[in-house]
Amino acid sequence: MRSRPRRVRAVRAGTAAATASALLALSACAGAGAIGSGGDTINVLMVNNPQMLELQKLTAKHFTKETGIKVKFTVLPENDVRDKISQDFANQAGQYDVATLSNYETPIYAKNGWLRSLTPYTRKDKGFDQQDILPPVRESLSGEDGQVYAEPFYGESSFLMYRKDVFEKEGLKMPQRPTWPQVAKLAAKVDGAERGMKGICLRGLPGWGELIAPLTTVVNTFGGTWFDKDWNARLNDPAFRKATKFYVDLVRKHGESGAAQSGYAECLNNMTQGKTAMWYDATAGAGSLESEKSKVKGKIGYVPAPVVKTESSGWLYTWAWGIQKASRNPDKAWKFISWASGKEYEKLVGKEFGWANVPAGKRASTYELPEYKKAAGAFHEVTREAITNARPRDPGVQKRPTIGIQFVDIPEFSDLGTKVSHEISAAIAGRQSVDKALRKAQELAQEVSDEYEGRGR
Numbered sequence: 001m002r003s004r005p006r007r008v009r010a011v012r013a014g015t016a017a018a019t020a021s022a023l024l025a026l027s028a029c030a031g032a033g034a035i036g037s038g039g040d041t042i043n044v045l046m047v048n049n050p051q052m053l054e055l056q057k058l059t060a061k062h063f064t065k066e067t068g069i070k071v072k073f074t075v076l077p078e079n080d081v082r083d084k085i086s087q088d089f090a091n092q093a094g095q096y097d098v099a100t101l102s103n104y105e106t107p108i109y110a111k112n113g114w115l116r117s118l119t120p121y122t123r124k125d126k127g128f129d130q131q132d133i134l135p136p137v138r139e140s141l142s143g144e145d146g147q148v149y150a151e152p153f154y155g156e157s158s159f160l161m162y163r164k165d166v167f168e169k170e171g172l173k174m175p176q177r178p179t180w181p182q183v184a185k186l187a188a189k190v191d192g193a194e195r196g197m198k199g200i201c202l203r204g205l206p207g208w209g210e211l212i213a214p215l216t217t218v219v220n221t222f223g224g225t226w227f228d229k230d231w232n233a234r235l236n237d238p239a240f241r242k243a244t245k246f247y248v249d250l251v252r253k254h255g256e257s258g259a260a261q262s263g264y265a266e267c268l269n270n271m272t273q274g275k276t277a278m279w280y281d282a283t284a285g286a287g288s289l290e291s292e293k294s295k296v297k298g299k300i301g302y303v304p305a306p307v308v309k310t311e312s313s314g315w316l317y318t319w320a321w322g323i324q325k326a327s328r329n330p331d332k333a334w335k336f337i338s339w340a341s342g343k344e345y346e347k348l349v350g351k352e353f354g355w356a357n358v359p360a361g362k363r364a365s366t367y368e369l370p371e372y373k374k375a376a377g378a379f380h381e382v383t384r385e386a387i388t389n390a391r392p393r394d395p396g397v398q399k400r401p402t403i404g405i406q407f408v409d410i411p412e413f414s415d416l417g418t419k420v421s422h423e424i425s426a427a428i429a430g431r432q433s434v435d436k437a438l439r440k441a442q443e444l445a446q447e448v449s450d451e452y453e454g455r456g457r
Contacts, residue, residue: 041070042329042336045088046100047081047319048265050288051154051359055340058352063339069332078263079207082414089114094326097333101322102209103140104407104414106150109322110143116323117147121334128338132363136387137318150320151341155361156284157305157314157386158217158406159379162186163277164301166193180218180246180306183278187254190277199254201276202247204428205263208417211425213315213406214280217305219243220396221313226408226445229399231452233445235420235438245434248427260429272296280306282317283361283386286379290356297356302379304386309397315406316390318362350375361387401452412448419444 046052052075059071074096076084085099089109101109109115122130130138130148137155142148160183162174167186170193175182187199203211219225222243225234234240251259256270268285270276272294279285289300305314321337323330339345346358346366355375360366360383367373367384376383395405402409407417423437 040068040332041072042097042327042332043072043074043095044098044336045074045076045081045085045096047078048075049078049284049319050268051284051357052100052319054349054353054357055153055345055359058348062348063336067332067335067339069335071336077265078209079205079418082207082209086414089324092324092326094324094328096324097327097329098321098323098336100153100319101150102320103137103150103316103318104209104404104409106141106320106322107143107409108411110145110147110149114325115149116325116327116330117143117149118151118323118334118337119147121338122148122151125334125338128342129365132343132365134362134364134387136316136390136392137362140316140318140392141320150322151337152318152320152362153341154284154359155316155318155387156282157316157361157383157390158214158281159283159305159314159382159386160303161271161279161281161286161289162301162303163190163274163296163299165299166190166197166277167301169193174301174303177304178306180221180308183280183306184246184250184254187250187278191254193277194274196275198256198270198276200250200278200280201256201262201267201270202251202259202280203263203267204251204255204259204425205261205266206418206421206425207263208407208414208421210263211421211428212417213317215244215247215424216406217313217315217395218247220405221306221308221310222246223309223397225396225398225400227401227449227452229401231401231449233442233449235445236442241434241438244424244427244438248424248434251428252430260425271300283314283379283383284359286376286383287357287360290376290378292354292356298378300378302382304382310395312386312389312391313395314386314390316387316392317406346372410448410452412451416444416448 056073064070088095122128137152141150170190172189191199203214205211219240222239224240224243228234256262256276267279267281268288271279290297307313323333327333349358350371355371358372392403392405407413420441423440426432427434427437
């Protein structure tokens with residue numbers, strides 16, 4: 001079960017022991033293992049996104065058959081997998097050799113000495129072609145020492161997906177570069193366009209990687225920020241409040257049923273099943289929408305993330321593979337990563353599951369494959385443009401104290417973001433007002449601000 005993280009005092013960035021304590025507080029319900037894999041078996045802990053589930057199906061038949069290396073997978077929902085990874089890696093328990101990490105955790109874990117550098121492997125493994133990884137993604141998975149600490153399985157930004165056929169039937173036109181006010185008006189018009197169809201799906205599920213990710217991009221483009229350049233907490237500022245009220249009002253009026261418990265997976269299912277006319281979320285979702293088995297294949301249009309005050313507002317994110325430093329099988333773990341993040345794996349997915357399902361957004365060469373360009377023609381250029389145009393160092397209208405578009409790149413944010421998400425999710429559920437939620441959120445952010453205020457990074 002998911003538990004609400006306990007309240008812990010903010011810790012100073014860069015202090016490994018303190019950071020471990022903060023991360024472990026998120027893992028109260030996760031059981032730690034003491035013994036890792038060994039011999040010809042590696043243990044992989046990963047998120048339950050569709051692309052990962054496809055990889056799980058292909059591993060024994062292809063990777064294990066070719067290498068003799070068996071892979072034992074532990075697959076969990078996003079919030080749960082983050083908790084379990086933070087516990088195992090912070091303790092260096094060694095239960096898992098490889099885990100799916102994002103570009104948020106990777107630099108932090110690397111700084112704390114919890115990850116094995118992959119640079120020696122990439123230098124030897126010429127077939128992997130490290131330079132083919134898109135620069136924004138590659139840089140986001142590197143440490144302060146310039147070493148690579150994770151390899152991307154797929155990269156993503158965010159964009160708006162909509163039902164072209166429904167819009168046409170209703171006589172509506174989606175702007176090529178929509179604003180959020182335009183999206184709100186369109187959501188009202190397509191709400192109920194088909195039986196059981198809602199106007200838009202937006203994440204409301206608590207979690208810094210769930211609700212907070214899309215909400216923060218809305219905050220950025222409305223002119224808000226979590227912290228100003230001097231680390232002052234700004235969650236009670238007018239722009240942050242306006243953006244949050246907009247998001248909450250939109251999902252309450254025209255969003256999916258049970259929005260407070262809907263995350264990426266639930267919105268993907270709603271869009272695939274024809275239960276929503278629009279969806280703002282990760283570009284990675286397009287592959288599932290355009291798969292051969294999708295009920296909405298060919299019916300979806302894709303446009304850049306909506307804006308208000310900024311030129312763009314798409315996030316930058318990657319699910320990537322990292323090797324725990326305590327792994328007993330790092331060489332075998334690298335062979336798995338090299339396969340799962342390699343060029344040939346993408347071709348394998350294209351052959352087995354369809355080219356629209358390829359875990360893209362990470363390699364330049366992917367966008368030159370004729371088969372992929374044909375199958376992903378509806379979304380691949382919009383996706384590539386969104387990733388290329390992402391501005392993690394300058395995502396808003398004011399200077400920021402650190403990098404990050406849909407997150408703040410400090411260890412404390414996983415705890416802070418999750419706590420704040422519970423407050424805002426409660427507002428989406430109608431249990432409290434947005435003003436009350438943000439008053440509580442400001443107090444939580446102020447604890448972090450007190451530790452950082454007045455000093456740069």
